[in-house]
Amino acid sequence: MNLKKLSQELGLSQTTVSRALNGYPEVNEATRQRVRLAAEKFNYRPNSRAKGLATGRAMMIGHVIPTSTQHEMVNPVFGDFVGGASDAYSQFGYDMMFARVGDLDEANVYRELKAKRSVDGVILQGPLVDDARIPLLNKLGLPYIVHGRSTGISEPYSWVDVNNKRSFQRATEFLIDLGHTRIALVNGLEHMDFARRRREGYVQALKQRGIPIDSALMRSAEMTEVFGHHQTRDMLQGDHPPTAILAASMITAIGVRRAIEEAGLKMGRDISVITHDDDLSYLKNGQDVPIFTATRSSVRKAGEILAGHLIELINEPGRTPIEKMLEAELVVGRSTGPATQGNAT
Template structure:
């Protein structure tokens, strides 16, 4: 079915139907809902090229992916985010443009996207505490949404983030209630906002309970299986090794588990482990019972919601910045237990 046929079916002009499907404010809500329902029922999908010509938009959203050995967004979790965002784009007739660039060429990539009008907006990934991309995109007047936050950027911008501080405070308190006092943290890169907030949460819980912060039980780096394995193997060799571990990634937690088993210990009995982001489509955290106790947050759902925020901003560029803070659930699995004597 094409636009003309859909218009004739509804008894409306092609202009009205097009504007209803594209979210123009002059179309009343009742008409918009009627048009959208008819489009769904009859399987109408607008031609992206024709839609772009009609609206003056490119009908595409950009994601700039830096290639680096030291960047948290280049990991398998990114795939789940993109899958969720892609669902939202597809429903709205938008395409996705992925630009893979060296770290040093990021600014040029954003300026080129703007100059060539390749995309109508972008999603910013892996924000640092003070992130140059936020003032850059504001300067370019390009719609954008940040997946995460940049704590040291004071100017307003739209973002969607998980409450990392709350999630790790709850996880650390759970371990303390089980009797653990020597709690290690294997974190992401701590110049990135999410990792900074997770470390602060553990520090606050230890301070509240009168426990010292031990620098020898803190590690940070690219969240890989090797980071988890190497970090815990080093810690287990200490005179007073940790009895519990907080890790920032399921991938890192797998390395932690390998180090525990290699040392002849049992996870959940000798060493407890809590990880983050266990709700990954390609990496199941057990079937009947979760293997890892985890602070659960759906990366795919974050992708869906971030994409919707951006498309709303593209449709209404004068709207005020929007902030969305998602809470993580604490899922108790087999990886935690009382502190050993």
């Protein structure tokens, strides 16, 4: 099946079919859906090289991946994000390009991508609290969208983010309502914007309930299983151990759970745990009943949403920046329980 035959099957012009498949705004939604369904039915896949020659586009989306060993986007979660993004790219005939670079060379890579017209747009991931890449990309005029936000940047830019502050505020409030007052935060790297917002939510919940802030209960580093294990082990061996722990990722939470069990304690009875669950395809939080109480937000779905919005930005140059907030769902599992008289102090 080629474009001409698909157009004949639909009774539409080749131009209309092509524009529908590429997300052009002048094609109405009903026609767009009709064309997409027919393309799926007849297994039609547009030739990205031919489309590029016809439109003057590269038909390529860039993902720039830093080689730093301490960067929260370089972790297994990235695979699910790319899976979701690729679903959206394939609908519009786009391919992906991955550039692996050192942190200090990242700005030069964006300049080269723009100068060589290697990509039509990029998704910027792992934004810092004050991220210099955003003003750079605005200056270059390369279409982009940010997975997350950057607190320190005031100029307009497009983003899709999870409400990290509210998610961890709700999680902390949930533990306080269970009677816990010694609540620890095992967070990600706090120069990353998402981690900073999660700490702000945690701190705000404690302050609003009149619970003193204890810096000894706040730990921050790269979100690994070993980090979760070591920090939990150390806190449980202290004079005033936590009775509940907030973990920044499922991977970290596995380490938290290991340390709890090694201490002869039971998660959910002696120590309550809440984690953030990216709803990963390869690391599910239980089946019928979740193992961990969690703030859940699918990173695969986020990838699909960001990719779709980036293509909108490519097709509509100069449009108003896209800003989309996703809310995480608080899912109650087996890892939380009421604070007992013995562990509430």
